[in-house]
Amino acid sequence: MSAVDRRIIGIETEFGVNATFREGPRLAPEEVARYLFRKVVAWGRSSNVFLSNGSRLYLDVGSHPEYATAECVDLLDVLAHDKAGELIVQDLADDAEQRLAEEGMDATIYVLKNNVDSRGNSYGSHENYLIRRDGRLERVTDTLVPFLVTRQLVSGAGRLHVVGERATYLVSQRADHMWEGLSSATTRSRPIINTRDEPHADPERYRRLHVIVGDSTMSQTTTLLRIGTTDLVLRMLEAGTIVPDLALANPVQAIRDVSRDPTGRRPLARQRGGTITALDMQRELLELASRYAAGAGIADTAPYDQVLELWDRTLHAIDTDNLALVDTEVEWVMKKSLLDSYADRHGLAPHDERLQQLDLAWHDVHPRRGLVPILQRAGRARTLVDDARVARAMHEPPQTRARLRGDFVRAAQEHRRDFTCDWVHLKLNDAASRTVVCKDPFVSVDARVEELIASIRAGSAPHTERPGSVG
């Protein structure tokens, strides 16, 4: 396959961290996050490290650890590496609990993969898609923005939003926190797509599209829909498919409206006049994407066959008011059905505190305590990658540039060599070494990196006692 047929994808996730203290002093969330990173700092001498599976793990200011998956080309690899990130951060929490206990603090730390904390702060899950540089960016974004505004119908994580005694079930966690359509800044103004031009690849050929708008997703099938539908829409746009003008008059208003309308039928004002519903918009894009996929010969190829089937079934479920058709696969529907049945069983008002607790527990990444792993074991949350594949992804990089980085990091760690790296560069911190620049994210074999690793191995015997499971 040529590079055009493949696409590099990575997901960055910011986690929420909560702690409850039973005994001893209490710590602020920022301090808890710092405890979480003690193990990382001990391992990599920094709170911003690259791991041997090719990922990046870091703590900026504040209390939200971030895990950015390695560059993947296989959609199921993205799922495995995204899940691996949950377990790696959970490991840090387990370790931090132990350290706190040793210091006389009896605490439970919760790692939450959601997008809004109890104070209303929002944190993100950013998707990165490698796209071709040629052609005008607007040709992609003109369609991509309305697609993303309505994509929540198939990929929203759902949120019980309570103000006083008023409870609203929202389709999306993130929708209320988007303030612009396009922008080159992420935090100041929160755009749907960030156009900052930092491709981590040959800038003559590629761009890295930074999608800020998505919810963090726990359900594997929902993550597949999130990245799979977007990949298909990008593919058809890159192939030059003529798409009718779908632009919305006010994307930022529309995204909130769609989030408040689980029926998908509320009319959204179009830029060219008239209205369209979220369901119709998604239906139109699905039809175009299906036709494109059939023409490109990928409609029956895994996992695109699954993406198209589930995309279609989800829209049909919403259209026919039969959400049970996707209640083990689409996250906002899964969560809604759990909350509804719990409220029914216990006769709870929609704003009941216990329902809000359930909503939080949904996002708990703990493999035994979290609701999604529990539903998985009960056969009520469909999975696509098994535990063994996720466990492998905690240590093994995907077969992309990430493999070069991962192998380098592992060798340097084993031989206790000081090193620096980022997505593109690898360097040993000594005067003699030159920086190896890995510009092509598809390339997983490189003689220069092999030489670099051989020079590490020749320099000293390996240091085998490696700390825990980070790295």
Ligand SMILES: Nc1ncnc2c1ncn2[C@@H]1O[C@H](COP(=O)(O)OP(=O)(O)OP(=O)(O)O)[C@@H](O)[C@H]1O
């Ligand atoms: N050429 C590429 N194309 C698409 N995705 C890429 C490419 N190179 C790296 N990525 C992915 O982009 C993500 C970068 O994560 P990182 O957190 O460093 O993002 P950033 O936007 O560069 O920086 P920050 O979050 O600090 O603003 C990773 O998930 C990585 O796998």
Ligand SMILES: [Mg+2]
């Ligand atoms: Mg990031």
